[in-house]
Amino acid sequence: MAMALRALGRRISHSDRFFSSLSEAAKPPSDGKLINLFTAINQALHIALDTDPRSYVFGEDVRFGGVFRCTTGLTDKFGRDRVFNTPLCEQGIIGFAIGLAAMGNRAIAEIQFADYIYPAFDQIVNEAAKFRYRSGNEFNCGGLTVRSPYGAVGHGGHYHSQSPESFFCHVPGLKVVIPRSPRQAKGLLLSCIRDPNPVIFFEPKLLYRLSVEEVPEDDYMLPLSEAEVIRQGSDITLIGWGAQLSILEQACDAAAKEGISCELIDLKTLIPWDKETVESSVRKTGKLLISHEAPVTGGFGAEISASIVERCFLRLEAPIARVCGLDTPFPLVYEQFYLPTMNKILDAIKATVKY
């Protein structure tokens, strides 16, 4: 209960835009049970299928529950007509999902690992993103939600660890959303499914079992395109998303011991991203550090950096730091050297603050 009140307090204390958007966010969330990420996503899918009779969940191996158990129990409850396995053809899965969405259904497609999304990249970029635009709003595939586990997991290697979010951030017409914890995931996923635009929802696979939180059992949605300030600070602003936030939190704690007060922001929605929240934070602190697992060159941190420089150039006291993956394919054995670890972030925090 205390945790719920604290969470509510945090929400009230920052941007009043929260109240003008969904009113559900203002109600105190009921006491939830401690569950992990895949259970939260499972609950969200149950609710989504419950509330809309024309919503469908499909993908590879989803019927028995999926390789990460996110879809357990859905077939038993909703039947094989709504929750079904597809053959192994990502391009076909997403194209098929776009067709479903174009005819007014909610298609929740699962791509088993984000590394496998590339055959579907053509359909997502050329069809899903442009459907409404090129048909002059005659048709749209707003009902499309693509869910996919992404990110490093410790032993994934080249093709079970990639973070492809920046490829999709470059496409106007798509939304990209990444949750950091079970409670966020459930609310954000329900928002994504109900959002009238095509959304790619990347789930940090490392957190499927590791991240445990109290999650309300009822139907609630969290607003998209609103970043959240998780931790207030005054010396430097840190931005991240997904699993990287837990690393950033550790770095914040370590920096606090050295007297540096860090403000931590969870971007949540990568496009369209909440520039106002980030800008107001940078105006407060004057320094910015962005961290993500994807390779640094052309990663989404580059977009954040460029936009903030445009908006806050005179306020910045140090170059914007990006602590990201290296510019190599995701390595097999040397994952810990490739990834932006806590020590790298701490080094960069100190270097930036002392600039």
Added chain:
Amino acid sequence: MSAFSAAKILSPPPFVARFASEKSLCPFLSSPSVPALTRSALRSIRLLRTPLAVSSDVVIGQKPLASSSSATQNEDVDREVALVLYEDMVLGRFFEDMCAQMYYRGKMFGFVHLYNGQEAVSTGFIKLLEARDCVVSTYRDHVHALSKGVAARAVMAELFGKTTGCCRGQGGSMHMFSSTHNLLGGFAFIGEGIPVATGAAFSSKYRHEVLKESNPNGLDVTVAFFGDGTCNNGQFFECLNMAQLWKLPIVFVVENNLWAIGMSHVRATSDPEIWKKGPAFGMPGYHVDGMDVLKVREVAIEAIARARRGDGPTLVECETYRFRGHSLADPDELRKPDEKAHYAARDPIAALKSYILEKNLATESELKVIEEKIDNLIEDAVEFADSSPHPPRSQLLENVFVDPKGFGIGPDGKYRCEDPKFTEGTAQV
């Protein structure tokens, strides 16, 4: 009763001939002796007829006929060949068992997919190939690598992630490559290897026909292995078309083990008989019992000879089964015990062993000697892999581009890859 319920789909009466005489039936073959009219007439006849293929005895209840030259099935192999096959299959089996042990001891990590039960396919095909022939595989590639000739030491070291591995520790379980043995990889992504194999086959044909680098024994053959799930993927169909269009020296081998992680092949495919997709594109399609190495070998002899002659591609569907789960992380709860028992009774190694003993090609003790030899080989491979060094940290940046200096010059005027801070990721770029 076989779990391969396609048996119910095949229509009686059982067919006897194989889809062999492409010259008369295939309209795409430009044979000057066959005028266009006859070709289209033949084509319509062909369309009316059910496509023919060799079937496994599970499906039809008949023994297969594989080649037109030898009408008998299970043509007797001599002792030498039988022992080579036996040794190769035992090597594959023992190696995979050792992999499982090492995995549970934490020596290797990540996603490891074992080949137990499917050895007949790998041995049956790859032991017929020469060093110049290419093999393209999937993530279940350890045994393909071993059959092709990659040393057990190199494969084990690669699994452990050591520098002495066949890919210097950078590939891992799913990416076995060897340029000396023309092993064009393990592919984690299903279907990605098939177009690569098609390109390799094109290269072989080009060298032979255009560059005139002919080998008196014929073209270099490429053999592409992939699973049943892949046969629903677009890349598979694209490559069947291209290979037949350009008459490439390639053999497409489907290792149909009925399951794609948890998805049953029969429930995911509109027509589960994959061999039929060959004739749809104009190439012969075979269905063979993949648990019997001799039957696989017969079909393989024909398919590889076809490719070597320049007659084009072949699609071979091997009905096989994996005894373990999809990967070592798979609890394997979805497959029914009686299905597993059915195939366990058809263990290819046991089948070959009883064949060898029955035909008196070798004694029990000689086979034991082979098994001990393989045991020692594998123990040696594990020791070698254990004692090999881990890759140095500098290897992290190597092989991204040809020139590691592709990372550019840093602000201090030196090559960025030489800057120790570069690997730390404090990207003040």
